Amino acid sequence: MSKTIAVIGATGAQGGSVARAFLKLDGWKVRAITRNISSDSAQKLASEGAEIVSANADDEASLVKAFQDATAVFAVTNFWEHLFTGSSPNESGEKEAEQAKKLARAASQTASLDHYVWSTLPSAKGATDGKFPVPHLDYKAEVNDWIQSHLPALHTKTTYLVLGFYPSNFANFPNLKPFELPGSWGKWVQIMPTPSSAVIPVCGDINITPGVWTRQIIAKPELTKGRFVDIAPEVLSFGEMLKIYGEVTGRQTGYLQVSVEDFASVWGVAGKEIADQFTFGEQFKEGWGSVNSIRKEDLGIKDDEWPGFKQTLESLKDQL
Ligand SMILES: NC(=O)c1ccc[n+]([C@@H]2O[C@H](COP(=O)([O-])OP(=O)(O)OC[C@H]3O[C@@H](n4cnc5c(N)ncnc54)[C@H](OP(=O)(O)O)[C@@H]3O)[C@@H](O)[C@H]2O)c1
Numbered sequence: 001m002s003k004t005i006a007v008i009g010a011t012g013a014q015g016g017s018v019a020r021a022f023l024k025l026d027g028w029k030v031r032a033i034t035r036n037i038s039s040d041s042a043q044k045l046a047s048e049g050a051e052i053v054s055a056n057a058d059d060e061a062s063l064v065k066a067f068q069d070a071t072a073v074f075a076v077t078n079f080w081e082h083l084f085t086g087s088s089p090n091e092s093g094e095k096e097a098e099q100a101k102k103l104a105r106a107a108s109q110t111a112s113l114d115h116y117v118w119s120t121l122p123s124a125k126g127a128t129d130g131k132f133p134v135p136h137l138d139y140k141a142e143v144n145d146w147i148q149s150h151l152p153a154l155h156t157k158t159t160y161l162v163l164g165f166y167p168s169n170f171a172n173f174p175n176l177k178p179f180e181l182p183g184s185w186g187k188w189v190q191i192m193p194t195p196s197s198a199v200i201p202v203c204g205d206i207n208i209t210p211g212v213w214t215r216q217i218i219a220k221p222e223l224t225k226g227r228f229v230d231i232a233p234e235v236l237s238f239g240e241m242l243k244i245y246g247e248v249t250g251r252q253t254g255y256l257q258v259s260v261e262d263f264a265s266v267w268g269v270a271g272k273e274i275a276d277q278f279t280f281g282e283q284f285k286e287g288w289g290s291v292n293s294i295r296k297e298d299l300g301i302k303d304d305e306w307p308g309f310k311q312t313l314e315s316l317k318d319q320l
Pocket of ligand 1: 011013015057080
């Protein structure tokens, strides 16, 4: 009999990758959960064989229903939707954490559930003695601790998945995308609130890697339950990433470092949030991540399964 994976965020980047990976996997059915079952992306998933179910992370009862009979659940929350619709960073984090707790409580009520994969991030506050808080990391991380203390039975079925920086941010995150600077003789410039030498873990193609990692996490429960797994197959500096962007696009590039205050004065709260994340990242010379994360080699992930930063930008060339 087939097993079912219920996927929150199936119409988006992370969940879409998980849904597509399990649609290809023998013995699995995919239940794509969305607030809008008639959206183009929901309908596309339906045409590819997914069951489309309506639920909302604000409504716990709808989640309990949507998770019914599922063997596995993949769950993600979207801090940025709250921030981009007018909430402050802390309000966005509080809303995100509330949704994440509803997702976890609903999963804990799912009798058939064997594995819960929760897409989270590490605590910036915790890793820096409170010096460098970053709401879109810290509120997720508080939910990690909350699952362990309030839902211990769910914790034993949970894998805490930590994704690095998406290469696609270069194509579609407005304040990270390089742009052609007038009067610069054709240079494409990235204005950044961090040195070009600062490094960050990078997650590979967001349309592929969460699916590959989740597939292997669920295939190796003895290794992954109750544990953190990072999707960070590369650690790159911002300067290296811009150089690769130049190679892929054939453009001349320029990296302009500005202060956190100047970046935030142009990009507002979203700029401040990104800048704070990068300032946190500067505290770690080899990139931040989870303590004792399980390595991709131990998960049995082969190197030809994860398109890295360069290969991903090549596939996104039209959008750069
Ligand atoms: N950008 C990066 O480099 C990066 C790196 C690591 C982690 N992250 C984290 O990734 C998260 C966003 O994930 P993503 O990139 O996959 O987002 P995304 O592509 O914007 O998709 C968001 C998904 O969440 C679903 N969703 C949102 N609110 C919902 C609700 N109330 N109930 C049910 N479903 C809901 C949406 O479904 P419907 O609209 O169909 O309902 C959609 O499928 C953020 O929290 C961010 O902090 C980002």
